[in-house]
Amino acid sequence: MKKCQKAALALSAFGAGLIGCTEEHGLSEPPSYAATTNGAVVAARPAAIRHEEQPFEHIAAMVPSFAGYYIDEAGSLVIMVADEHDDNRAMAAARRVVNEDALLSRANYKFKIGRARRSFRQLATARDLVFDSVFSLIPDVRTLDLDEKDNRVRIGIDEVSYSNVKQLLTQRFRVLGIDTTLIRLVSEQVARPTSTASLRNRDTPAATSLTAMWGAMVGGILIQTTGADPKAGGASPASCSAGFAANHTPAGSPTYRAIVTATHCTTVWGAPDGTSFSQGGVFGGFSEVDPDKYRCGYNWCRASDAALFKLDASMPSEVGLIARTTSASSGAGAGSTAVEPFSPYFVVTGTALPPVGATYHKMGFAGGWTTGVKWQSCIDHKLGNGLDQYVTRCADRGTAFNTGGDSGGSVFVRLDSNNVALIGTTVGQGGNNHVWSLIGRIESDMGGVLGVVRDATLSSPTVTAAVLGSGYAEISWPPVSGATEYRVTVDNYSQTCDEWGCYVTGMREESTVTGGTFTDSRSYLYVIPPGTPSTAHVSMQVVARNPLLGSRSIASDAVRFAKDF
Known part of the structure; x- marks a missing residue:
């Protein structure tokens, strides 16, 4: 019997109708369900295994x-097993699966066994079953998660109606x-x-902050769209964050x-x-691919x-x-939105x-750069109020401030100081409750x-600084393999203070050279060692180009x- 049919039979006990019960797109026939004598749901294998849970299914x-x-607070990878006689086999199988995952294998985790009461398939x-018979049909049920750490199915209920819905669900579970x-x-x-109401560009034309006008996406x-869905709490026009640039x-x-x-x-x-969207007040383009949503219960x-x-x-x-x-x-607060001048990018590898x-x-233009810990995986998540809500299937949730x-902003894990792996884009929720697709x-x-x-990049030049006998500043670098020219950026900084505080002003100049040296004809006193405070200085960087x-x-x-x- 299909899930939708079973849910309809269950709901008939409450006099409720089942409308628009739709299986997730691209999945095969739903699993058959059986109940043991004590009422626990069991299944040989759910037929519609979610792609994100395939590693669990392989084990x-x-x-x-x-x-x-999951990863515990000590940084160990905990392998949850219900039958202690399976500990060694589960450990060996998990090691094989983890070693095939590029992110997990490089972390070199310590493995340990955790005791579970139910299996992943249960x-x-x-x-x-809960998705079709409860989550899709009751507006005040907000989230649904297979919680591998807690070893239970976690159901989030609107705090306003929690008591009444809890009683209703308890009765429904018995019927199911x-x-x-x-x-x-x-x-x-x-x-x-x-998302939020449109904000005026408050920065200089240089990419000094996440809200500035950028030379490239x-x-x-910050990006600004001509309108956001009002049912999802949007505004027109609206300000959001770019997730990532792509070649489609x-x-x-x-x-x-x-x-x-x-x-x-x-x-x-x-x-x-x-x-349409704009960046820094400049037209950027139109939405090209935004697939039609599909009915799932009332949602x-x-x-x-x-x-x-x-x-x-x-x-x-x-x-x-x-x-x-x-x-x-x-x-609990926002991170910096000021761009790091000496290392302005993470590279997606x-x-x-x-x-x-x-x-x-x-990374988002309003909350800046924040970090958190992922605490829920592959949750079904509702956006909006009342009936006819929007559901994101199989999102993740963590604690990064937003x-x-x-x-729409970038969500990623760091592989080293500069390189990252992209894991998604922000949906929202706010504070230290962060959901991403x-x-x-x-x-x-x-x-x-x-x-x-990112396509393979050229090596970064190794720059040496010197002051010539004439007092001019000179930088030099050895040739970079594959480079045909070098872009030198000169930033001129000054800080002035008065009774209202201190202010930093600056001017940026760029030059293109083909050799391995650059000389600034203005006079300088001395080279400032890295990390030395200075209220007035000139900073130089070199980018190798082809x-x-x-x-x-x-x-x-x-x-x-x-x-x-």
């Missing part, structure tokens, strides 16, 4: 009592034959997107340049609507809260770069799906091939000279 196929894995079966010890009910605030910076190749069609942000930042959530569903905008020919972009600010916040317990990062305007689901929604990884191939380095280390007044 469960070898060890049926396996229940998932929880997945119960979760899928679900063991209530499998379920954890929690009170939650209504989810809100983190990169992840994490639809099946059988030419490749074009694009950016991805949240679909609730467009005029209609989950629908092709031709919304509308999509695999991701994401939309792809085709860039106008005049709007430059940098695939594989995310803006980098001066510092991150891992607490891959994509990833980190486990529960992993540390991750978020606020109005961060919607998964990169795999975004790729599925956009269709074709979505190129998000315009014919479109490749370049990110930036050299900056060198500084004191001013000669």
Whole structure:
């Protein structure tokens, strides 16, 4: 019997009708459900295994009592097993699966066993039944999660109606034959997107902050759309964050340049609507791919809260770069939105799906650079109020601070100081309650091939600073393999203070040279060692370039000279 049919039979006991019960797109027939004598739901194997949970299913196929894995507070990878006789087999199977994952294998985790009461397949079966029979039909049920750490199915209920809904659900679980010890009910605030009303560009034309006008589209910076879906709490016009720049190749069609942000930042959530966007007041393009949502119970569903905008020919972009600010916040407040002048980008070298317990990062123009810990995986999440809500299927949730305007922004894990793996884009919710759409689901929604990884870059020049006998400042560097020219950026800084505070002013000049030296004809006193405070100085950086191939380095280390007044 289909899930929808079973749910309809269950709901008939309450005199409720089942409308629009729709299986998730692209999945096979739903599993059959059976109830044991004590009412616990069991299943040989849920038929519609979610793609994100395939690693768990691979292990469960070898060890049926396996229940998932997560990273604990000590940084160990905990392998959950229900039957102690399966501990060794589960450990061996988990090691094989983890070693095939590029992100997990490089972390070199310590493995340990955790004791579970239910298997992954039991929880997945119960979760899928709850989606059709409870989550899709009761507006005040906000989130649904197979919680591998808690080893239960976690159901989030609107805090305003928690008591009444809890009583209703307890009765419904008995009718459905679900063991209530499998379920954890929690009170939650209504989810809100983190788009916001349009903000005026307050910065200079240089890329000094996430809200500034940028020379090219990169992840994490301010964009403004002509309208956001009002049902999802949007405004018109609206300010959101760019998730990432991409090269999109639809099946059988030419490749074009694009950016991805949240679909609730467009005029209609989950629908092709031709919304346009701008960056720094400059027209950027129109929404090109924003697949139609589909009915799931009383609600509308999509695999991701994401939309792809085709860039106008005049709007430059940098695939594989995310803006980098001066510092991150891992607490309850916003991080820096001021761009790090000496290392302004993170470089996307891959994509990833980190486990529960992993540390991750978020970049958005309003909340800046923040970090958190992933604590829920593959949750079904509602946006909005009342009936006819918007559901993002299989999103992740963590603790990184986010606020109005961060919607659509970049979410990633760091691989080292500069390189990152993209994991998704921000949906919202606010504060230290952060929900994001998964990169795999975004790729599925956009269709074709979505190129998000930075092409191979040139090595960064190693710069040496000197002051010539004439008093002029000179920098030099050895040739960079593959480079045909070098772009030298000179930033002239001054700080002045009065009774109202201190202010920093600056002027940027850029020069292109083909050799390995650059001399500034203005007079300087001496080279300032790195890290030395200075209220007035000149900073120089070098980028290696090959315009014919479109490749370049990110930036050299900056060198500084004191001013000669």
